[in-house]
Amino acid sequence: MIEAEAPASERVGVEWRRRTEAEYTSAAITQHLALWLIQIGASPDLIRAGLVIVDDELVHAELSHAAAVAAGSQAPPQLTRERLGLARTPGEPLERDILRACVRSFCVGETLAVPLFAAMRERCAVPVARACLDRVLLDEVRHRDFGWTLIEWLFEACPMGQDLRALAQRELPPYLESRGRLYTAARELAPMTDEERAWGLLPHPRYGEIWRRAIERDFRPRFARVGVTLPAAS
Ligand SMILES: [Fe+2]
């Protein structure tokens, strides 16, 4: 077992800064989605669940920032205002963009986050990083479930349900293709050290493995349950 005070390489600080940016962006996206849900008159339970997630994501951003600072990161998080929100597709009903955000950020993003953060936490021993991953992992299961509850509501309770299911059926396979390429592309320049693992970093090949496993174990059966079929594995 690596010492709790494992020294941080530059890559550790950079990665925790990137995670801070991602968590902050998740807070903004979820806040925007909650507003859209208010605008279409969604169930108040769903809206409230979304607002709780906004606060969770802010806590994740704070905890990630604490880890970045402890790892010696000097640069502040880079926050692009244009990315801190959701974009409307001109000429399309709001429900369609809600469906897209639900699928991408929650059904796919938060569902993948559960095994991804569990793998990051496996060998994480540095207390500031471990505290963050403990909290994130605790919350991500509820965030994932929010996505699957929302998609079911969109398909079953929304007057446009049939159109939305057809849209998911059309857009999901190419979306999974492009997102999968990001996770399976090898990007590591130097092998990851035990110290970096103790700070909660994960070698890139693990991202690809976890993605491929999630397709069969999570995405295929969960989407099938709501009537969206993934193409057979090649
Ligand atoms: Fe998060």
Ligand SMILES: [Fe+2]
């Ligand atoms: Fe989340």
